[in-house]
Amino acid sequence: MARILITGGCGFIGSSLAFDLTSRGYQVTVVDNLSRRGSELNLSRLLAKGVEFANGDSRDPSSLEKLKETFACLVECSAEPSVLSAAVGDGARSLLDVNLLGALNSFEWARRRGVPVIFFSSSRVYPYDRLNACHYRETATRFEFVDGCPGVSPAGVSTGMPLDGIRSLYGASKLSAELILREYAAQYGLPAIISRCGVVAGPWQMARADQGIFTFWMARHYFRLPLQYIGFGGNGRQVRDLLHINDLTDLLARQVSALVERPSDFKGDIFNIGGSTRSSLSLCEATEICRRITGNEVAITSMMEDRPSDVIWYVSDNGPTGRAFGWEPKRSPEDILQDIFTWIKDNERLLREIFL
Ligand SMILES: NC(=O)c1ccc[n+]([C@@H]2O[C@H](COP(=O)([O-])OP(=O)(O)OC[C@H]3O[C@@H](n4cnc5c(N)ncnc54)[C@H](O)[C@@H]3O)[C@@H](O)[C@H]2O)c1
Structure with missing residues (x-):
């Protein structure tokens, strides 16, 4: 069976995909620099499943050059994934080094090897x-959502939404990498898929206050720690769609298979991925679900000032993605938060280090 390379493969999405692909018979190699706290916990689980690991840094082109195997597909998941990184202070250079230079290095490697x-x-x-x-x-x-935005409807944000505007340095790093990959696809014929992903959550997400908010929300309820509603009136009414990690890996496995079997069909095509309107919730709705599942009520304060680059509402219109890959998300926000609760309960001693 084909071998798949996942960069950032010890992170939340990369490791979950590695497990899924392994269970489908693929061979998997992951490259990671283990910079995300908790990625080392995923590494030991991956090694136990026979996944190959190379300790490497996407900023250094030699990390991928060293790999000797033949790969049928590269899934690029290595990143600084927080929208708040570099929002204040001097972090711009290091964010762009990882998210832009790192992505460019992996595209160059893929171009030279035809992956x-x-x-x-x-x-x-x-x-x-x-x-x-x-x-x-x-x-x-x-x-x-009511109206007033081209490319956006109550069904969510479509890939047709105009892109001129302000999006955060994190968002700019991702868009810049997308543009480069599309040029690689057009100029060099590199087969490519671009997955624009909304909020994902589930077991083995080493969540922090600035990234992985719904897993973080459940962990704070589980360990009875205080929380804060930030911005847009300070009452937690901002909305996101939420996708279970297993719904995501189900789609990604279909994308991997399509790209391996029909590479010439994909020329940098862009797909929105998210829970869609079927799985959207606000923070205060998440609070109610977390209270019900844990039986714990935690103190929640309010901050009126908005966080940098925050959005009132984001829901993915993933209709075209579903039609292209015969996919739809199955899990509700309740299912997702329940799974996170069970994971924390079953691994409480291990996860205290991450969440406390
Ligand atoms: N989790 C989400 O909700 C979400 C939503 C949208 C997009 N994404 C994107 O999906 C991808 C994966 O996100 P995730 O949630 O798994 O994040 P994660 O932080 O859990 O995983 C990223 C992994 O990359 C590794 N890494 C970081 N810098 C590296 C470098 N220079 N070289 C090698 N490895 C490095 C980290 O150690 C970590 O294991 C990212 O590109 C992220 O921007 C995630």
Whole structure:
């Protein structure tokens, strides 16, 4: 069976995909510099499943050059994934080194070896100033989209949303890498898929306050630690769609298989990925679910000031993605938060180091 390379393969999405592909009979190699706290926990689980590991840094081209095997596909998941990185202070250079230079190094490697690429991009490529200027209705628990935004409808944000605007340095790093990959596809014929992903959550996400918010929310309830609603009125009504990691890996396995079998069909095509309107929730709705599942009520304070680059509402219109790959997400926000709760409960001693 074909061998797949996953960069950032000890992270949340990369490791989950490695397990899924292994169970489908693929051979998998992961490259990671283990910079994300908790990735070392995923590494020991991956090694136990026979996944090959190379300790490497995407910023250094020789990390991939050293690999001797033949690969049928590269899934590029190595990144600094927080939209808040470099939001203040001097972090721009290191963010761009990882997210842009690292991506470029992997595209160059793939071009020279003729390996098709799936690049993990983000919903953060869509400009937040445009999204926040849309018209929303405020209900008792959430904001609901009404109108006023080209490319956006109550079904979500489509890939047709105009991209001129402000999006955060994180979003800019992802969009820049996308543009380069599309040129590689057009000029060099490198088969490629670009996956613009919204919020993903599930077991083995080593969540932090600035990344992995719904897993973080459940962990804070589980360990009875305080939380804060930040911005947009300070009452937790901002909305995201939420995708279970297993729904994501189900789609990614279909994308890998399509890219391996029909590489010439993919020329840098862009797909939105998310839970869609079927799995959207606000923070205060997440609080209610976490309370119900854990039986714990934690103190939640309010901060009126918005966080840098934050959006009132983001839901992925993933209709075209579903039609292209015969896929739809199956798990609800309740299912997702319940799975995270069970994972924390079953691994409490290990996870104290991460969440406390
Ligand atoms: N998790 C989400 O909700 C989400 C949403 C949208 C997009 N994404 C994107 O998906 C991809 C994977 O995200 P994730 O949630 O698994 O993040 P993660 O932080 O869990 O995984 C990233 C992995 O990359 C590794 N890494 C970081 N810098 C590296 C470098 N220079 N060289 C080699 N390895 C390096 C980290 O150690 C980590 O294991 C990222 O590109 C992220 O931007 C994630």
